[in-house]
Amino acid sequence: AQKVTQAQTEISVVEKEDVTLDCVYETRDTTYYLFWYKQPPSGELVFLIRRNSFDEQNEISGRYSWNFQKSTSSFNFTITASQVVDSAVYFCALSEGLKTSYDKVIFGPGTSLSVIP
Amino acid sequence: SQTIHQWPATLVQPVGSPLSLECTVEGTSNPNLYWYRQAAGRGLQLLFYSVGIGQISSEVPQNLSASRPQDRQFILSSKKLLLSDSGFYLCAWSSTESNQPQHFGDGTRLSIL
Numbered sequence: 523a524q525k526v527t528q529a530q531t532e533i534s535v536v537e538k539e540d541v542t543l544d545c546v547y548e549t550r551d552t553t554y555y556l557f558w559y560k561q562p563p564s565g566e567l568v569f570l571i572r573r574n575s576f577d578e579q580n581e582i583s584g585r586y587s588w589n590f591q592k593s594t595s596s597f598n599f600t601i602t603a604s605q606v607v608d609s610a611v612y613f614c615a616l617s618e619g620l621k622t623s624y625d626k627v628i629f630g631p632g633t634s635l636s637v638i639p
Numbered sequence: 640s641q642t643i644h645q646w647p648a649t650l651v652q653p654v655g656s657p658l659s660l661e662c663t664v665e666g667t668s669n670p671n672l673y674w675y676r677q678a679a680g681r682g683l684q685l686l687f688y689s690v691g692i693g694q695i696s697s698e699v700p701q702n703l704s705a706s707r708p709q710d711r712q713f714i715l716s717s718k719k720l721l722l723s724d725s726g727f728y729l730c731a732w733s734s735t736e737s738n739q740p741q742h743f744g745d746g747t748r749l750s751i752l
Contacts, residue, residue, distance in 0.1 A: 555738040565727060567683075567743040574738070613683070617738050627741060631682040 524549050526616050526630035534636045535604050543599040543633045545614030551575075556590065556597045557615040557627070567613070573597065604637045611635070641666035645730045645744030653752050658703075658717040660747050662730030665711065670732040672713040673741060674705055677727040689713060690735070725751045 525548040535541045547556065558570040571581065573590050581588045585602045601608050614630040645662045652658060664670050674686040685698045687705035695705050702721050706714045713730060727748050731741040 557740055559743075565729075565746040565748070567729065567731075567741075569740040569742060572738075572740050626685070626688075629683045 524616055524618065524628045526614050526628050528612075528614055528630040528633045530633045531631070532634045532636070534638060537606060537637055537639050538603050540600060540602050541604050541635065541637075543601075543612050543614075543635065545597045545599065545630060547595050547597065547614070547616045549616060549618060551618045553618070555617045557617070558588065558597075558599050559613045559615065559629075561611040561613065561632070563610070570599075601635075604635075606637050606639050609635060609637045641732070641742065643730060643732055643742060643744045645747060647747060648745060649748045649750075651750045651752060652720050654722055655719050658715070658720050658724070658749070660715040660728055660730075660749075662713045662715075662744055663711055664713075664732045667711070667732070667734070669710060669735060671735055672707060673731040673733075674713065674715050675729040675731065677729060677746075679726070683729070687715070720751050722751050725749055 527546045529544055533541060554575045556573045559567045560570055561567050571588055578590050578592055587600045589598045597614060611632045611634045613632045615627045617627045642665045672689045675683045676686055677683050686703060687695055687697055689695050689707045692707055692710055695707060702724060703715060703717050715728060717724060727746050729746045730744040733739050733741045
């Protein structure tokens with residue numbers, strides 16, 4: 523069965539520190555997609571990244587980077603030089619590749635990140 | 640570009656009253672549409688999804704219903720609200736192309752008194 527685990531419920535860091543948010547997933551499919559979303563205090567979920575299971579290349583976008591490792595079923599998210607605006611709940615999510623009519627996305631429980639000035 | 644609108648942003652309702660939350664998408668045709676609920680401090684629970692007009696699937700049995708009267712309109716309803724219906728409701732859309740990201744509205748905070 524599909525499952526997404528984010529073992530870190532809450533993390534606090536001081537501004538400018540680096541922080542890594544862990545995500546471990548379970549799936550029996552060989553084709554699947556992984557996502558990260560950010561939910562700031564205002565509430566809306568913002569899409570950050572999508573990765574398919576055949577692309578293990580790490581990705582960097584500004585201060586954000588993602589490390590996808592199939593061997594450990596992990597898709598970790600690192601924020602470099604954190605800022606107060608990074609304070610949010612971050613969700614990791616999984617979608618299986620073989621679809622019939624819609625994309626059922628399994629969300630992890632989320633990690634609440636607080637960046638302290 | 641595509642946008643998603645959800646309203647109202649905040650709602651306070653008494654127990655037993657009806658509910659109607661509306662969500663509309665602009666800039667795309669025939670999107671997949673979703674309603675999620677997020678209880679305080681918890682993750683996201685998928686309530687309903689729709690792949691077309693009049694096509695609604697429910698993920699969990701509950702006191703709520705959904706309708707899709709138009710291609711880009713998705714409505715969440717209840718005839719009689721329960722205290723347990725309190726939460727943060729999020730509407731989302733995605734392309735019908737497989738495994739595209741879902742894009743979320745700003746959400747509605749619903750408090751039941």
